Amino acid sequence: MLYSKTTPEQKRVALREMLASGTIQQFPGAFNPLSARLIEEKGFAGVYISGAVLANDLGLPDIGLTTLTEVATRAGQIARMTDLPSLVDADTGFGEPMNVARTVQEIENAGLAGLHIEDQFNPKRCGHLDGKNVVDLDTATKRIRAAVDARRDPNFLIMARTDIRAVDGLQAAKDRAKALVDAGADAIFPEAMRDLHEFRAIRDAVDVPILANMTEFGKSDLFDVNQLQAVGVNMVIYPVTLLRSAIGAAERVLDTLKRLGTQELRVPEMLTRARLYDLVDYEAYNKFDSSIFNFQIPDIR
Template identity: 95%
Template structure:
């Protein structure tokens, strides 16, 4: 009922425990608060909040157009709906080191368990597109150092993402990952790795948890969690999977409405009224007012 019963501090401790467990953790990407609750119900370890999804949900491309306020607000709305730890994509930190410091504190205030900050230039672009540019090492490490210094809760996770593999190759990615850990990163997100060998190379280069991004239509094959665990990956995200699935379903329903004049043939594919109310925990609101839920819901509705 209402929001999560777990405090942000508890979620941050839980995230640290998950990453130290020795088992790979799956974090599907939530595209709204209700999908975060569904992720929890299905038994996943945590929730990921993608910068691309936040931008796309506003009808914008993933090129750094969203603001800190928009990201912190929406991420907070999503995180508060679940007892699972949630981490958010904070792009390049929304500015220079001072801005990065403020970003960390605003994201902490929003109740997130952690964030990641990348080493691209602004305007940034999706990590699985060609033509990316990365900042120099000094700039990249200053961002992470500012982030680590700014947090108030020592369990808030600072993850460094590097996109340098696509620009300067695997050795550069290994070198940068090491430097970002030295600057204070608690975990490393090596973006757009080409194969399992490359994930293993990053694993061998650093002694902190590493993340794999299993996004559809990207540079990486869609490896299984077992394949990724076997090369030492600690956490895997599926950032846009649910948004793509939901929008694909929406498009098919709209086509059906347009072509047939009714949605009837699509109804069996939909979340039923009963299932939606169950997910919302509708009945529990009777605690406040017995007139809230005093009806029967037909299973087919």
């Protein structure tokens, strides 16, 4: 009932243990708190919170328009609804190194298990679009050092994302990943890798966990967990999968409603009332109310 009983500190330890387990961990992307609860119920290891999803949920494109307050607030609402560790996309850290430092502490305060900071210019672009620009090495490493210095909980995960592969090639991505680890990054997110060979190249370049982004309609093929584990990937995210599925279903229902004047044709595809009540733990709230309001009004005339 209400929110997770697992503390943020416990979730951070759990995330560290997962990444050190030798088994690849799947983190589907939640687009709201209820979807995070569904991810947990289905047995996944953790929850990913995509910057693109947070922007799209506001009706905005993923071009750096969201603010730290918006991201921290919504990420906290999602993270508190599940016992699983949640990792959030913090874009470029929302500014210069001092802004990055504040970002880390605000995300810590929101109860997340970790975040990733990228090396694009601010404002950024979606990682699987062309025309990206990355900052120089000094700026990229300053962001990560600021993030590491700012965290209070040593188990809060600081992941560094690099988009340099699409700009300067694979060797540049390997070199950038090494430098980011030297700057203190706990894990590396190499964005828009072209194939399994490239994931293996990053794996061989660093001795920290690496993440694979399996987003639909992107630069990478949709490799399965066995393929990714075979090349040394520790964690895989599916950032926009649930949002795309949900909005796609919503669009089909609206088309049907407009065309036929009723939603009845689509009802068999919908979540039932009973299933929705189950997901929000309706019965627990009902029992809680009953345990308090268990008196009878005296019959006084």
